[in-house]
Amino acid sequence: MHNRLGNHLLNRRNLLALGGLTGAAALLPPGRDGRHGPRPRRLAHVPAFSVEMPLPPVARPVQVRPDADVYQVRIKPARVEIVPGLLTPVLSFGGGFVGPTFQVRTGRRVIVKYHNDLDRAANVHLHGGHVPSVSDGHPMDVIDPGRFRVYDYPNTQQGTTLWYHDHSHHTEARNVYAGLHGFYVIEDPAEAKYGLPRGRYDVPIMIRDALIGQDGELIYDVPDTRTTLLANGRPQPYFRVAARKYRFRLLNGTTHRLFRLRLEGDLPLIQIGSDGGLLPAPQRMRELLISSGERADVVVDFSRFKPGDQVMMHDTSGTVLRFDVVRRARDHSRVPDVLRPLPDLPEATxxxxxxxxxxxxxxxxxxxxxxxxxxxxxxxxxxxxxxxxxxxxxxxxxxxxxxxxxxxxxxxxxxxxxxxxxxxxxxxxxxxxxxxxxxxxxxxxxxxxxxxxxxxxxxxxxxxxxxxxxxxxxxxxx
Ligand SMILES: [Cu+2]
CATH class of the missing domain: 2.60.40.420 (Cupredoxins -  blue copper proteins)
Incomplete structure (x- = not known):
């Protein structure tokens, strides 16, 4: 009896977590502006700094045409390890909790065919993308279960960090919360001259929150309850770095949260870019305010540290991740005083x-x-x-x-x-x-x-x- 009740609650939670319809309305009003407080529940024990921060896999084209690179991605349910030792049912682009990172180039067209293998509608919005309306992922342009849609991205904009996520009307919040998010990085040949950190020293980091039940299930409830902080899909991970400069492409991948990020010891976050590309000049920040959907491209210089040192990244609500300095390294990268100028806009009419x-x-x-x-x-x-x-x-x-x-x-x-x-x-x-x-x-x-x-x-x-x-x-x- 007790067990059956437990199972019933668990199943119901899973349904809610994955966007099922049962009881959804009762859980919708968010945050302190909502009518419901947190309910008693059993949560997973989430140890800090017990896993390394992964890098999302890089998407590989299935076809390289003269005029475009063609990709295929399946939108599908998956079970992934978020909390060590537990499997979490999620909705995924391609099977991972953070979808594959598209690494594309300014001027090179990309075509992505998304198959929807879910039991519900979904779609894909390229957030920050300068794209034709039919490929934007308008909330009413959804991909029904079992169907596919082809998105055509011209990539005519300058280099920057975009992201892609579900935007299906009424279900986008729970779908994104359940895992329908990933990076889309536009690399720009015009950036090479700046000498910024690149290659393995250019790292995308999606920061988000979650509420995780004792069996690993993601619970979709009011935002205030989402107390577990994740970096690239793992809770408070560590990340091994060399004692040199890194470029971190930070994304607030939450559906409803502000982060105020700070590095331990007030190590500067040198912001070099924002949503749409490089800034005219770098900004040295002690604290970085970043709200849902925003990106901040920052350089962090670990050169003053020695192997064995650790540097925490904190939000006001807790620690996000820990950088473990593990080796020295040569560093020929730099952060020039002048980056990419912004052209003037015409007078507004x-x-x-x-x-x-x-x-x-x-x-x-x-x-x-x-x-x-x-x-x-x-x-x-x-x-x-x-x-x-x-x-x-x-x-x-x-x-x-x-x-x-x-x-x-x-x-x-x-x-x-x-x-x-x-x-x-x-x-x-x-x-x-x-x-x-x-x-x-x-x-x-x-x-x-x-x-x-x-x-x-x-x-x-x-x-x-x-x-x-x-x-x-x-x-x-x-
Ligand atoms: Cu709002």
Whole structure:
């Protein structure tokens, strides 16, 4: 009896964890803005620093054509080891908890055929990608179970760290939480001259959180409960480094969290790039604020350390990972004082307002942008191709201690002009596609819509919010 009940709960948890429909509605409202607190449950014991941080596998093309590299990836359920000794059912791109890393080049077209082997719809959004509408992974363009879809990426943008993740409407938060995420790194021949760390010293690190039950199951609950920090899919791992400079491509792969990252002893995080590529100049940071979906390209110099030394990377909520210095190494890499200049944008001809707001007055809270829930049949902003626009992003949620939001625009990288009339934050510099907007605050961004036409979305990148409606649609017209 007791066991059967236990099994029942376990099965139900697995269903929830993997996005089944049973009871899902009850678990949806996220975070401190939600109606449910954490429920009592048995959690896995997660030891710190007991596993090495893995590198996601690198995707290999199945065909190299004169005009494009062709890849195939299966979206499928998998069982992976996250906590040592436990197998966790996840949703995966290609079988791993962090999908294969695409390493592509500026100017080289890539075609990816994704087969959906799941029992539910999914899709693939290339976050930060400058891609035609049909390949963007619009929330309504889903791949039904048993079907496939071909995504065509021109890779005309400059080198940068993108990522790809599920964006199927209403299910994106739980699908990404369950593992539908991976890196897409655009390498740019124009970057070679800077002499930055490269090859094995250029390392992507996806940082995210999780709540893991005693049998290894990923539990999808309110974000505040996700207390286990993962780096490339393993809890608080160690990573062996040489005493030299590294380039770390940091991604906040959570669906709903801010990280404030710091290295032990205030070792600087030298930020060289953000969402859309290299910065005009490196920024030495003691603390790096990075919200869901954002990337920060940083150089860390371990040359002052000797073998045997350890350097922790902390978030305010706990330790993320530990760098173990294991050897000395020659280092010919450098961080030049001047990196990639940002071209001027034309004068803006259109100004728009985007307001995040939760309606707490209805029994079922409503997650709104400009007072409306997402409706795929509605175009919220019609944009002229070629136009340069200023968008004022405002977070109106100041009640109940305030609710955080993040803003993500598909298709184009933007610049942050100012925040409440003050200069942008250090982490706003460069080309951005995602920014954190605190309660009551505003940010002005400037963006130019270049060659592509069609439907795209912009939304809160706390996917627990966007999946409930905090998303809107733009259409670019000739
Ligand atoms: Cu939000």
């Amino acid at each position: 259109v100004t728009r307002d985007v307001v995040f707001n939760l309606d707490l007055t209805t029994p079922k809270w409503r997650y709104l942008m400009n007072e409306q829930e997402f409706d795929p049949a509605r175009v919220d902003f019609q944009v002229r191709r070629g136009a340069t626009e200023i968008w004022r992003i405002h977070n109106a949620d100041v009640e109940r201690g305030g609710i955080n939001h993040t803003f993500h625009l598909h298709l184009e990288q933007f610049r942050v002009l100012d925040r409440d009339g003050e200069p942008p934050w250090p982490t706003d510099l460069g080309r951005k596609d995602t920014i954190y907007v605190p309660p009551g605050a505003s940010a002005r961004i400037k963006v130019r819509f270049t060659e592509h036409l069609g439907r795209y979305v912009y939304h809160c990148h706390f996917l627990d919010h966007s999946s409930l409606g905090m998303m809107a649609q733009l259409q670019i017209v000739p």
